Amino acid sequence: MAHEEREENTEQDQELEQKPTDTLEIGQHDDLEDETETEESHEVDYSQLTKEELIAALEKELATLKAETRTSAHVKRADTVVREVRPVLDQLKRGEWEEARGKYIADNESEEGFEYKHEAQTQRIEELCREIRGQKTSYYQSLEKDKEKNFAVKTALLQRLRELLEAEESRETDASDMKTSWEEFKKIQEEWKAAGNIASPHNGTLWATYNALIDRYFSNRNIYFELKELDRKRNAELKAELCEKLESLVATLAERPMSKEVLNEANQIFEEYKHVGPAPREIQEELWQRFKKSMDVLYDARRNQSDEQKKSMAEIYQAKSKIYEDIVPFTSFTSGSINDWNAKTKEILAFQDQWVAVKGPMPREEGKELSKKFWAALKAFFHNKGEFFKQLEAKREQNLKAKTALCEEVEEIIATGEDNPQNTQRVIEFQKKWKAIGQVPEKFKDSIYARFKQACDAYFNQKRAKNKEVERDFEENLAKKKELCERIEAAAEQDATIAQLNHFKQEWAALGFVPKKDMQAIQKRYIAAINAYVGAIGKLSSKEREQVVLESEVEMVREGETNRGLYRKESDIRRKISQLESDIAVWENNIQFFGNSKGSNKLKADFERRIEKASEQLNELKHQLSIIQEAI
Structure with missing residues (x-):
């Protein structure tokens, strides 16, 4: 029996010696698992994700931590994700704040009173980070509580095992007692196995005590x-x-x-x-x-x-x-x-x-540095572009002020209700200036153009409305003048008198303007009718008739022209008369040199036709000159 007990102790010692080897191997695999978890947690470059993707990633980690199956690896991974997302979140918040502040200063020309609340998505990212940190804290707190609870459970199990050993050592046992004791012993073993981990400083002591009591239990039994x-x-x-x-x-x-x-x-x-x-x-x-x-x-x-x-x-x-x-x-x-x-x-x-x-991922440190430089380069470009457009926007603001001033000028003209040529010319000049002014801010582009166009259209519509009324008056005057011409033409076939002629002239003079396109035609008809009427007056000499006709023509000229226009016409007619007289003198002088031959006679006849035609034009111009001189 003593030999058997020695074999039991030897076997027990060998078993206890075997356990540290297993424990060493276990620790090695645990370290590799943690390393794997750490490597996988850095496979995502969160600086490249959108806000929606960041929210989705954080919500996924939070859901994992809230699940009953969460482990320490899950907690470590979620904590690592939060540490990597945090700089990205800070950069987003800083960018949003600076953008809002810049816009506020641009709109208000001052930073005073500026307040900013981050976008809902940014706030959601920050909230998720806090929740994950809270879940992490809760997990480790519950883990510590479980370890304390497990320590109490295992301590109680050790006490039960001692009491079982002490009971066996203090009394004689039969078969039924041995069975009961064995069942209690196996139950303690199962409960010990089911109990979780405890705080590491006590783990070795508890295991050593447990193994010692196990060995003692077996050694006390045959x-x-x-x-x-x-x-x-x-x-x-x-x-x-x-x-x-x-x-x-x-x-x-x-x-x-x-x-x-x-x-x-x-x-x-x-x-x-x-x-x-x-x-x-x-x-x-x-x-x-x-x-x-x-x-x-x-x-x-x-x-x-x-x-x-x-x-x-x-x-x-x-x-x-x-x-x-x-x-x-x-x-x-x-x-x-x-x-x-x-x-x-x-x-x-x-x-x-x-x-x-x-x-895909990059090497962690090098990748983070490269990403930082890449996005900084992009930011520098768009910053420079923003500065360019800020200056451009300032110029457009000046253009907006200039175009607004033009709108106000046209609107002031409309308010006066005057559509005289001077105002018309001013509006046309405003339209030219408008085209020369550059672009305005995009949000005012359509509204300022619509305002200017509406003002110009209103002015010209107002002018057209008045012109239509004038045109109607001109058409009525034209009809009356045609009717007067018809009466003069009819009267020329009856007894014509100077008194009736003067009456016709007074009636003509009392009538207003006619459409410009019909003015020359009606004047020619009137002069022709007057000339025919004058010719029908039997008491007038030829000189008196010429004088009456001339007076009628002078009245026509006065009706259609201002004094400045008459002086200009007089100058043009004198110039034409001088040119024709010079040409006729040259042609007459050239005829003197032609001999009597078939070829020269033909050329001479051509020059004579020119002289005749020019003489007719000269007489007509002299007649026109006399009329204008009378009118002046």
Whole structure:
């Protein structure tokens, strides 16, 4: 019996010596899992996401933390996401604030009274960050509470186990007592296994106490080796099943890529393996090596995948570096042309699209620095463009003031109700000035043009309305003058008298203007009618008739022209008379040199026709001159 007890102690010592080895391997895999989680958490460049995408990403992390299945890895990942989103959020808030402040100063010419509330999406991002931090705090607080609770549970279990041992050592036990004791012992073991982790400073002490009490329990029973071997055989079966389960998981890599889900499933199996007790000594190491081999295959696949990701990240970094180098010259671009700025904007936006199109993560530190420089270059270009358009907007404001002044000028003319030629010419000049003035701010473009056009249209519509009334009067006067001409023409066939002639003249003079297009025709008809009437007066000599006809023609000239116009006509007629007299003298002189020949006679006849025609024109011009001189 003493020999058996020594074997029991030796076996127990070997089992206890085996546990640190398993624990070391467990810690190694846990570290690799944390490293994997950290790597995956940096695969997204949040500075490239829109507000909607940032909200979606944060809501996803928050939903994970609120789920009952949340783990420490989930909490770590969510916290990392918040740390990376926070600088992006700060930049967004700063940009919105500066933009609102700039607009407020532009509108009010002062910063006094400026207040700003961030956009709803920006506020939502900040709210989600706070909620995630709150969930993180809540999780670790609950974790600490659970550990304290588990510590109390395990302490109570140890006390129950001591009491069980003390009860067995203090009394004789029969078969029924042994069975009851064994059931209580297994129940304590199951409850111990179900209890969670506790604070690390107490973990080793509790486990050492627990193992010592277990060993003491078996050593106090005659069936220690039998029960222990049965338990270890059962543990061996469970560990073999877990090995097979892990090997099946490894086999699936032939059909699907390595992923976080596969790794999580493997770690779950590993957690189960850790909690299975020791197997028989002869197969304990064999089972562990079998299990470890499968785990190594999975983590090697994960490491290889990480190497490929690093290579891909380097390629993405190079591609984006090239795009950044291409946009650097844009930061110093300058021009006074809107078209040039718009063209450059299209080019730089095309580079931005290229940047966004290059998907995937970059090396963390280098990538963050490159992204920062890229977006800073874009910001510099658009800042310079904004300064250009600010100056342009100031010029457009001046143009708006100038065009507003023109609108007011036309509206003042309309208010007077005067549509004389001077005002008409002023409105036309305003229209020319309007075309010469440059563009106004876009939001006033249509309204200021509509105001000016409405004012000009109103003026000319007013003028047209009055002209229509005048035209109606002119048409009435034309009808009356035609009727008068008809009466004069009819009277010429009857007894004509000087008194009746004077009456006709007075009646003609009393009638107003006629349409311009009919003026010459009606005047010619009137003169012809007067001439015919004068010719019908039998008591007048030829000289008196000429004088009466001349007076009638003079009246016509006075009716159609001002004194300035008459002087101008007189000057033109004198010039034409002088030219004709000179031409006639030259032609008459040339005729003297022609001999008597067939060719010269023909040429002489041509010159005579010219002289005759010119003489007729000369007489007509002299007659017109005499009429104008009378009128003057």
